[in-house]
Amino acid sequence: MNRKPFIAGNWKMNKTIKDAIELINGLKRNLSDIEYVDIAVCPPFTALSDAREILMDSNIKLGAQNLYWEEEGAYTGEVSAVMLKDVGCEFVIIGHSERRKYFNETNEGVNKKIRAALSVELIPIVCVGETLEQREQGKTFDVVKDHITGALTGLSNDDVLKLVIAYEPVWAIGTGKTATPEQAQEVHVHIRKLLSELYNEETAQSIRIQYGGSVKPENIKELMSQPDIDGALVGGASLKLDSFVEIVKGSS
Ligand code: 13P
Secondary structure (H helix, E strand, O other): OOOOOEEEEEEEOOOOOOHHHHHHHHHHHHOOOHHHHHEEEOOOHHHHHEEEEEOOOOOOOEOOOOEEEEEEEEOOOOEEHHHHHOOOOOOEEEHHHHHHHHHHEEEEEEHHHHHHHHHHOOEEEEOOOOOHHHOOOOOOHHHHHHHHHHHOOOOOOHHOOEEEEEOOOOOHHOHHHHHHHHHHHHHHHHHHHHHHOOOOOOHHHHEEEEEOOOOOOOHHHHHHHOOOOOOOEOOHOOOOOOHHHHHHHOOO
């Protein structure tokens, strides 16, 4: 199965509008001729509108980092799927471990958010992954299974084919401690096996699974050399022009 590599930058809570514009202009200058990798940036909500202006007609796509599942109404501080679509997003990160940890996000909430995104044709990048404690207790596969089955509850085969999944071991996020390519590959295979059991083998082989957690220019090639790693969700290294450009270029 030919899955096109997909590199996305998750900027998290970083960058003013001015800094975002500078970085996005730089990315556009450096990456406009790349056709062999899908590229996306996910700036904070405040920079999405300006980012869209710059990225219009560009090969770099726009994503958001979160949404709320209701369509509209009295939900102070929240942003809906329609609003993200309106501002030009094609992707939205859902279920990031930081949201699970700091904002009490649950599998049920993740499932509702995925449905809301799909209802307006936003592509969810669904994050799953274990903590260090869970890994040390030998629970990695169980946790990933819980996250995947919880996130996908009630979704049809057609729905699931639209998703991107990101395996992000919590212990590798922002720690400089990358999972080895073999460790990541092992979990990606497990995720594909689950998808095959829940849906079918063709679906499992079609869905792109990114790895996330201390991805850097120095480790992207090795990670991408694994057969089941289809791209990366990059945090810290997506905030600097040179490192994100190198990661994209090193990913094919
Ligand atoms: P780092 O690349 O900074 O480890 O973050 C990974 C991440 O959480 C991407 O969503």
